Amino acid sequence: MLHFQKWKVILVGAIVLAGFIFAAPNLFPSSALQGLPSWVPHKQVNLGLDLQGGxxxxxxIDETELVDDWLDTIRGDVRETLRSNRIGYIDLEMNSADRSVSVRIRKPEDVDKAYSELRKLVAPVGNDVFGGFSGNDMDIAKSGDQITLTATEVGLNERISSAxxxxxxxxxxxxxxxxxxxxxxxxxxxxxxxxxxxxxxxxxxxxxxxxxxxxxxxxxxxxxxxxxxxxxxxxxxxxxxxxxxxxxxxxxxxxxxxxxxxxxxxxxxxxxxxxxxxxxxxxxxxxxxxxxxxxxxxxxxxxxxxxxxxxxxxxxxxxxxxxxxxxxxxxxxxxxxxxxxxxxxxxxxxxxxxxxxxxxERTVGASLGADSIDSGQKAAIAGMVLVVLFMFAAYGLFGAFANIALLVNVALIFAVLSLMGATLTLPGIAGIVLVIGIAVDANVLINERIREEIRAGKSPIAAVDSGYSRALIAIIDSNVTTLIAVLVLFWLGSGPVRGFAVTLTIGILASMFTAVTVTRMLVAAWLRWKRPKELPL
Missing domain, CATH: 3.30.1360.200 (Gyrase A; domain 2)
Incomplete structure (x- = not known):
């Protein structure tokens, strides 16, 4: 677990470097980036309505106008159908209140033929092949010499959805x-x-x-x-x-x-x-x-x-x-x-x-957005400082390795959001603050596992190797379960909820990468360099 092939080191280093490069434009105002060469990354995280105003x-949608247009179309289809089949008719009318179009057939012997031809105007809503059939868009009925086509509620809902x-x-x-x-x-x-x-x-x-x-x-x-x-x-x-x-x-x-x-x-x-x-x-x-x-x-x-x-x-x-x-x-x-x-x-x-x-109608002023950004920044910085202090106090040098991974984690989040052209909202900032708190969970599991191995009498290298190996399954399980819950939020939610889910998803994936790979690489490099007889943990 502590041996890294050269290509893996290069790949991890490239990912970390790319994260800092693509996150860096967010530290500067847009005006400062305009004069830079085109090959320099320019993409920044877009700020949402609650952060920059708007x-x-x-x-x-006007349902009455939609129904009237639909009935007018049905009336035109009825007229064209009867004319093309040389069927005489009178009193072709539409009734908006009943959502219907009625027509009287001139000759009694043409009523059945007219009914048969007009039935072809009725279309199914959904797809019965895949079990999605929910009814027809119109009902057709005849009474004496009069034929009436009535728009159904199912058809109206389908019409509204399309509109x-x-x-x-x-x-x-x-x-x-x-x-x-x-x-x-x-x-x-x-x-x-x-x-x-x-x-x-x-x-x-x-x-x-x-x-x-x-x-x-x-x-x-x-x-x-x-x-x-x-x-x-x-x-x-x-x-x-x-x-x-x-x-x-x-x-x-x-x-x-x-x-x-x-x-x-x-x-x-x-x-x-x-x-x-x-x-x-x-x-x-x-x-x-x-x-x-x-x-x-x-x-x-x-x-x-x-x-x-x-x-x-x-x-x-x-x-x-x-x-x-x-x-x-x-x-x-x-x-x-x-x-x-x-x-x-x-x-x-x-x-x-x-x-x-x-x-x-609501208008959010830019001053409110500036206050939101300032509050979000303060919350993120305060959260990160407290987490960093706790990790360093609890685990010493190994806590410092976790803090470096945390910094990489935040950079990767902003890099991915920038490349996606994502919009950051207040719930998105809340997601980032939450990621800061949970990003070190994996390192806590690893460090506690290493302590158990040391108490069991293993050497420093064996304790570290065993700690990472045995904590890996628990790390994957805990993050995957959280990820499932977040994906459900994204699937069922909308607007701010989705913004929260996006930042949290990116943060979870980035924390798994930094905890399992970046910190392990830092610890392995330190062990090869110092070859300690005891771990400062």
Whole structure:
């Protein structure tokens, strides 16, 4: 146990050296690292919301809007199914209160055929092959000449889960474009999303960027009506709709219902400046299908105004001067540079499946974060000093070896956290403080075992060798059981609990390495050098 091959010594030395090198950037401010060469390690542990301040936002997805969109999709599917099978129908309606879509079949002899075809719209939720089947997304029933499709609770839950997941990905793209580091975006409960963004100062801008649905549409303006009169009388002609701009006061527009092109066909959007007047604009580009539709729409409507609509608000309504056949264009609307940048982020990140509303908002100030960091540092330093003093007082030189291993342990923790790009929170600091306390447990077991071997009359080398050999199983068992509990915390926990579990897991693994390898190597080197007749233990 006390003999180390040369390659093992080199490997352990390299790991310890790498730990100190990659942990070192955390001792300096970020500004001091920017001027260093690129090959020098720069990665630091990111500080969480509770340490550097930031925004804590809890959103709820609009279930009513989600259901209405779903029912509208079902109604469209019913219409398409009946038309493709040449089945006549009347009274195709949707009922939001009952979450249902009903249709009456014109001919009684077509009812069974229509029912059979519409049943194909019903889809299972889950996977019955692996035992995950939990029901169908819709129930279908017929009564006389009427067929009704009703959204089930199982289907609604699946719809909400999909919408939450899609919203999380969209929010993540938007927050990443905001320029912050390590945001925490996760699901909370059935229909909520928790967003924590450390280090952000402009919370209102962040809320605007996240909360906008981002639904982009291009529609023709109806030039045959007076929008101001329609806005006063509210008598919108059939096939038209009344929308307003975001100006103060809002400008009314009467638009054709039909969407020429939607944001689903958008592949890129970037802020820029108009070459003619230097005003900020948003340049956009469609995919092949969107470019074809946009080109056809502008070619057929030269000289007519068309509106660019975002979340049912008219951004601008320019006149089509000439066909736009390249699949790209620009959106102008008296934007500031920041507004143009935010709009391009919204369009580039994609639309949210439904509206999100803020139900809880907290802002953590940087001063509170500074106090937390200071308290955490004091706790960690006090804990380490007390552990070091105890080990040295209890075991003398062997305690000093354990203290060196403890220092290596802390360096390895910060090195791994830095390389992972992990976020350190207050519970994470608590995990590190706890690791400091338990990291020397293995050395306590080893040292007490060596004392027993000395009392049994063994020589110093034999006592040390036997102590490490016999304590190894107990060390592994105790750390593995703790590790299992910590992994369960990580698996079932979320947010701060996971941060605590991550630092504690890294600390346990590092303590096993330092106790079993580093201290043993130090003791073996000292024994070969001193060859003592008695152990100072």
């Amino acid at each position: 925004a804590h936002l809890l959103y709820r 939450i997941q899609a919203s999380i990905e969209t929010i993540r793209r938007r927050v990443d474009a905001f320029g912050t580091t390590e945001p925490s975006i996760q699901r909370e409960g059935r229909d909520r999303i928790l967003v924590q963004v450390p280090g952000v100062s402009d919370v209102q801008r962040l809320k605007g960027l996240i909360g906008e649905t981002g639904k982009l549409e291009f529609k023709l303006v109806d030039p045959s009506v007076n929008a101001a009169e329609i806005a006063m009388t509210k008598k919108v002609p059939p096939g038209d709709e009344l929308l307003y701009s975001e100006d103060e006061p809002p400008i009314p527009y009467v638009l054709k219902d039909r969407v020429l092109v939607s944001g689903e066909n958008l592949v890129d959007s970037q802020p820029g400046f108009d070459a003619r007047n230097g005003e900020p604009v948003v340049n956009f580009r469609f995919d092949a299908a969107g470019a074809k539709r946009f080109g056809r729409a502008t070619q057929d409507n030269v000289g007519l105004p068309f509106a660019i609509i975002l979340d049912n608000k008219v951004i601008s309504a320019p006149v089509i001067r000439e066909p736009i056949l390249g699949g790209s264009g620009q959106i102008s609307g008296n934007f500031t540079v920041q507004e143009a940048n935010d709009l391009s982020v919204l369009l580039r990140s994609g639309a949210l499946p439904a509206k999100l509303s803020v139900i809880e």
